[in-house]
Amino acid sequence: MGIVDRLTDWITRERPVERKLLVAGLICLATAGAGPSWALATKVFGHDITVSQIPQLPDVLSWIIAIAGVLLLVAAGWLASVRYLDDRSDRARRVVLAIEQRGLRDTTDTPLVDAVPTDIKGKRQSLIVDIRDRIKDGVVSDPEAALERVVSLPRSLELIRNGRSSSDIATVYGGLSPVPFTFLAGVLLDDESQITTLDWDRSMEAWRQLDGPDDGGSFGVSGLEQIPTGTTGVAVAISVSYLVDPQAINKSLLSVPIVELTLPYRSPDNHWSEAKQQRIAKEFLAVMIQLADVGVSEVHLFIAAQNSVVFRLGRAYDKRNLPRVLVYQYQKGRDIEHPWAVEMPVGNAPRAVIRKNQP
DSSP states (O other): OOHHHHHHHHHHSOOOHHHHHHHHHHHHHHHHTTSTTHHHHHHHHTOOOOOOSOOOOOHHHHHHHHHHHHHHHHHHHHHHHHHHHHHHHHHHHOEEEEEEEESSSOOTTSOGGGGSOTTSOSEEEEEEEEOGGGEETTEESOHHHHHHHHHTHHHHHHHHHTTOOGGGEEEEEEEEOOHHHHHHHHHHTTTSSOEEEEEEETTTTEEEESBSOOOOOOOEEESSTTOOTTOOEEEEEEESSSOOOHHHHHHHSTTOOEEEEEOSSOOTTSOOBHHHHHHHHHHHHHHHHHHHHTTOOEEEEEEEOOHHHHHHHHHHSOTTTSOEEEEEOOOTTSSSSOOEEEEOSOTTOOSOEEEEOOO
16 A cells, blocks of 8 residues: 555544544634633643734634633543543453464464454453374374364353353454364354454464455366266365365275366465455355255365465355365375365264274
């Protein structure tokens, strides 16, 4: 944004009522300063000010304007104090819950709770789902134990709520976690009314809001029209940051038709637009609905995307009306590069479970 745009935004921005009253009061006092009432104005501010070369106002009018100015200043002060007390009350009552998934990187020195936007008011509280001790050399060594920590997320939320109204809790999410566990977190939190999502900016080494421009990118869909009648299981490859390899999918799932959702421009940094993420989540959901409509009962998801995108897709998945879904972990260089998946707690599946692929 250029300097002119920033200046225009500053000039035209909405100002609090008390600030408008303050400005109006000062203008009244400055105007009234041309008459005898200037003495009152200077006493109010405790200064001796000499005003010259200002046209004189009639004495009565000057006093009326001065009194109006003082009243406006008093009103501005009163409204400012009320706003301050309300803000303090909100901060004391409201909780801002920062849910952070840790798995692929140590972010202890830059916790998500410290990056919560300042415009989200309330007492900050951190909820960390940490599976780093279950990851060795970049590989999840014990997926079942890691899964248990993720599925405990709803219970942890209930303990923090402790009878609070939903309006008293604001939720912020961010993470660096394996794809299946990130998608699962989205599924588990899909009933939360509103979540502010942050992601890790690798170049800045910091958490960042989804505040980038929308490049207009949308999924190109292929393979959807070629699904044979009566097909019950379908693999869906979602390529956002990198391209999902169909050959790796074929090694894991023999003779399963593949539907591909691919962004035309793939990059680790193509996801910073909130509007873009909302759009591709809707496109993803539309494809899932189409698969359900043609009788598909099981979807195998293979996702190459950033954490915030995977989380959003998990939240978008309709766990009550869409097919059973398994989300696969990618491990490059193995004979079977998708060694296990998390079956999501959707449809008739009562809970999330690990499904392993045998070589």
